Amino acid sequence: xxxxxxxxxxxxxxxxxxxxxxxxxxxxxxxxxxxxxxxxxxxxxxxxxxxxxxxxxxxxxxxxxxxxxxxxxxxxxxxxxxxxxxxxxxxxxxxxxxxxxxxxxxxxxxxxxxxxx
Amino acid sequence: xxxxxxxxxxxxxxxxxxxxxxxxxxxxxxxxxxxxxxxxxxxxxxxxxxxxxxxxxxxxxxxxxxxxxxxxxxxxxxxxxxxxxxxxxxxxxxxxxxxxxxxxxxxxxxxxxxxxx
DNA sequence: TTAATATATGAACACATATTCATATAGGAG
DNA sequence: CTCCTATATGAATATGTGTTCATATATTAA
Numbered sequence: 001x002x003x004x005x006x007x008x009x010x011x012x013x014x015x016x017x018x019x020x021x022x023x024x025x026x027x028x029x030x031x032x033x034x035x036x037x038x039x040x041x042x043x044x045x046x047x048x049x050x051x052x053x054x055x056x057x058x059x060x061x062x063x064x065x066x067x068x069x070x071x072x073x074x075x076x077x078x079x080x081x082x083x084x085x086x087x088x089x090x091x092x093x094x095x096x097x098x099x100x101x102x103x104x105x106x107x108x109x110x111x112x113x114x115x116x117x
Numbered sequence: 118x119x120x121x122x123x124x125x126x127x128x129x130x131x132x133x134x135x136x137x138x139x140x141x142x143x144x145x146x147x148x149x150x151x152x153x154x155x156x157x158x159x160x161x162x163x164x165x166x167x168x169x170x171x172x173x174x175x176x177x178x179x180x181x182x183x184x185x186x187x188x189x190x191x192x193x194x195x196x197x198x199x200x201x202x203x204x205x206x207x208x209x210x211x212x213x214x215x216x217x218x219x220x221x222x223x224x225x226x227x228x229x230x231x232x233x234x
Numbered sequence: 235t236t237a238a239t240a241t242a243t244g245a246a247c248a249c250a251t252a253t254t255c256a257t258a259t260a261g262g263a264g
Numbered sequence: 265c266t267c268c269t270a271t272a273t274g275a276a277t278a279t280g281t282g283t284t285c286a287t288a289t290a291t292t293a294a
Contacts (some may be wrong), residue, residue, distance in 0.1 A: 030230045036156030041149045052135040091240040091291045104190040114146045208270040
């Protein structure tokens with residue numbers, strides 16, 4: 001919190017404007033939560049598969065080389081984030097992407113990552 | 118890894134295609150790392166301020182209400198992620214966004230978060 | 235009813251991570 | 265040179281997180 005620095009290149013007015021432009025705490029928190037969901041390889045893999053087809057938990061586990069429990073835990077998180085929806089048929093639960101436009105975000109980031117070296 | 122499920126709605130050919138479309142492990146890992154950087158409120162706040170002006174560490178700390186050390190640690194991470202660049206002037210180090218198009222990604226996500234409830 | 239299967243879930247564990255504290259480094263002023 | 269300031273950094277700590285294990289729940293079949 002050392003604000004002894006007097007090296008501000010910008011005026012107090014500009015400081016005020018910059019501060020004012022900062023989204024409120026809740027919005028920033030939710031934005032961080034949103035990004036955090038995509039910040040895990042397992043979830044990205046699951047989301048990739050679901051972007052291609054509606055899949056049940058066991059098939060997702062097989063495709064992603066993950067344990068059933070791990071997949072189930074991650075699907076719960078993705079459900080809470082409203083990124084996936086599901087449909088029950090007997091004991092089988094089929095998951096799919098809730099919002100196709102999520103794929104765009106991943107694609108944009110993928111391109112960004114790929115163009116870096 | 119229980120793949121006893123016989124409930125596949127899709128053919129083996131489709132399974133193979135879906136598997137083939139999955140980016141390689143390294144790419145997925147880097148994609149996850151990329152998102153992870155944005156998955157923290159402090160870093161999002163820093164990135165926001167830097168999207169508005171070139172700022173030194175002390176000013177960033179003051180604006181973001183963070184300790185100097187915490188800001189410095191996060192800036193190191195942002196540097197390693199190549200999201201920010203810096204310029205030294207005496208003992209003062211000025212940071213700025215390395216790539217203005219990063220802002221677009223944040224804006225897209227911001228809109229997504231805001232339109233949800 | 236019992237048995238089998240698909241999924242969900244809580245606890246435990248290992249690991250990652252964000253902050254703080256203390257200190258190191260480096261540059262400018264005197 | 266010494267002192268002061270700006271920043272960086274390592275260690276310690278607290279908290280968060282992903283997986284595994286065991287088990288619960290639920291649906292279907294026999």
